[in-house]
Amino acid sequence: MIIVKPLGGSGEDSRNCFLVCSEQGNILLDCGVRREIANLERVYPLLTQEIVDSLDAVYLSHAHEDHTAALPYLHNLGYRGPIYASKETIELTPSYLRKWRDYVKEHDGTLPFDDNDITDLVFKTIDERTPLLIQTGRSGHIIGGLWMLFEIENKRILYTGDITYESLLLKTDPLPKADVLIIDSAYAGRHLNQNDQYQHIYEIATKTISNNGSVLLPVPANGRGIDIYQYLKQFDLPIVVEDSILKNFEVLKQHSSWIIDSELLNTTSDNVFVANDGNRNQALQKPSVIIAPDGMLTNYKALYYFDQLKADSNSCVVISGHSAIGTLGNSIQKEQYRIDNSIKLKVELCTIKVHLDDDNVIEQVKNVEPTHVLLFHSAAENCLELKNNLTNVGFNVVADLYHQLEI
Ligand SMILES: [Zn+2]
Ligand SMILES: [Zn+2]
The missing domain is CATH 3.60.15.10 (Ribonuclease Z/Hydroxyacylglutathione hydrolase-like)
Known part of the structure; x- marks a missing residue:
């Protein structure tokens, strides 16, 4: 048996x-x-x-x-x-x-x-x-x-x-x-349509930026982080992306047998600001979509942007995956937590599968x-x-x- x-x-x-x-x-x-x-x-x-x-x-x-x-x-x-x-x-x-x-x-x-x-x-x-x-x-x-x-x-x-x-x-x-x-x-x-989920993120991004706000997308550097960046990069949106996410494109290039199409791995364009420990304080000069690790809002990189935006009611954070109990990514989904901690930015949930x-x-x-x-x-x-x-x-x-x- x-x-x-x-x-x-x-x-x-x-x-x-x-x-x-x-x-x-x-x-x-x-x-x-x-x-x-x-x-x-x-x-x-x-x-x-x-x-x-x-x-x-x-x-x-x-x-x-x-x-x-x-x-x-x-x-x-x-x-x-x-x-x-x-x-x-x-x-x-x-x-x-x-x-x-x-x-x-x-x-x-x-x-x-x-x-x-x-x-x-x-x-x-x-x-x-x-x-x-x-x-x-x-x-x-x-x-x-x-x-x-x-x-x-x-x-x-x-x-x-x-x-x-x-x-x-x-x-x-x-x-x-x-x-x-x-x-x-x-x-x-759940019954999720991946195209609809991506479309929803795009709509949140365009609406928030037109209202003079920024959109923070906390994501794992591996996995959906690079997918979301890849998707948003095709539009004419100002994007801030942390270099630790872009580094994964280099890793992907070295493992082409795992990739659908290596032509897709063109990493930057004019509307992309690549942020790192040396220039992060210049990243938020205009309303942007910010893609930063990690997905549960525990890494200092995503937390930097969160602190910059948390009092701005025009801005928004989009949680796109699982956040464990006790992490900030989970806590901010509760209205009482947002009230107790004077968090004004909007919180949206949009799962990328x-x-x-x-x-x-x-x-x-x-x-x-x-x-x-x-x-x-x-x-x-x-x-x-x-x-x-x-x-x-x-x-x-x-x-x-x-x-x-x-x-
Ligand atoms: Zn996994
Ligand atoms: Zn797992």
């Missing part, structure tokens, strides 16, 4: 970590954190000593902290085996681990690991000799992001990692058939034709309708941490 058990990430939106147990060994798919350091038992996956001692291998879908930053904790609990990932994910992951460590320290949180638990991790590049793995494909979510197909006890187990088919820049390979599908459902309960919504999940389930489905990356209450729709047509579905798939 194969058991697929979520240790985090199912029925909740972070700390993605899935245990697959079988006669052929026990493996872990991803090992991430949730950025809520005030509540330690909710930060790391539900790893027990028994689970850690039983593991043969870990497989990473991509480098983001909600899929990787619990790896040092796993090491601290005694795991010394291989961590398989794409070459690009292996290059990117250490910086996410250090960022997580620094973030926790800055916020006086407790770290359940030491620095050597970061440096001593054993990464191995996924190739045709990787045990149990029979196929991978690009997931369109970040450079190095993969979906992974395993063959275990003659069953095919497909893990999508974080996936989208709607990136403007990154390629996504079609999913293969499988018996078990562990699928990104981050926008469960880097994951799957209900319609996308249904479409991919039809393509993959599994018998068993595990939904992850979304709160349990948001998955109810999707889970019921799939259960009603005969699928075995798990969408929380209290159940497991048995195949």
Whole structure:
């Protein structure tokens, strides 16, 4: 029998970590954190000593902290085996681990690991000799992001990692058939049209600038940050972009096999001001669209612009992705917080998809034709309708941490 058990990430939106147990060994798919350091038992996956001692291998879908930053904790609990990932994910992951460590320290949180638990991790590049793995494909979510197909006890187990088919820049390979599908459902309960979402951002930008205000777009430097910049650059709008976002275009150029069209990677034009630590104080000389890391408004770059604009009722901040509880990007969505902190600028929500919504999940389930489905990356209450729709047509579905798939 194969058991697929979520240790985090199912029925909740972070700390993605899935245990697959079988006669052929026990493996872990991803090992991430949730950025809520005030509540330690909710930060790391539900790893027990028994689970850690039983593991043969870990497989990473991509480098983001909600899929990787619990790896040092796993090491601290005694795991010394291989961590398989794409070459690009292996290059990117250490910086996410250090960022997580620094973030926790800055916020006086407790770290359940030491620095050597970061440096001593054993990464191995996924190739045709990787045990149990029979196929991978690009997931369109970040450079190095993969979906992974395993063959275990003659069953095919497909893990999508974080996936989208709607990136403007990154390629996504079609999913293969499988018996078990562990699928990104981050926008469960929603039906989002990517073109409409981009159009909405453009409309907010033109309206705000014509009212003499600026639009702050806090974005992750990797992922949707470069997509949003790429989209807005085609219009005649004054844009301020942080150089750390543009640097990712250089990274993309060096990884052209992950890109839809490298012709798109023309980075600047006359209406673009490239900001950095040396010239940021000159960036806001006229109403502009400002694209700055990070997406949750915790990085000093986005915070600089936020402080400049927060008292201006003509200006606006657009939150385009997930913001964890306790981060400014989450707090400013509450009216009372804005009143208490004299924040006058408008707050708009406009999700740019880097994951799957209900319609996308249904479409991919039809393509993959599994018998068993595990939904992850979304709160349990948001998955109810999707889970019921799939259960009603005969699928075995798990969408929380209290159940497991048995195949
Ligand atoms: Zn991700
Ligand atoms: Zn994720």
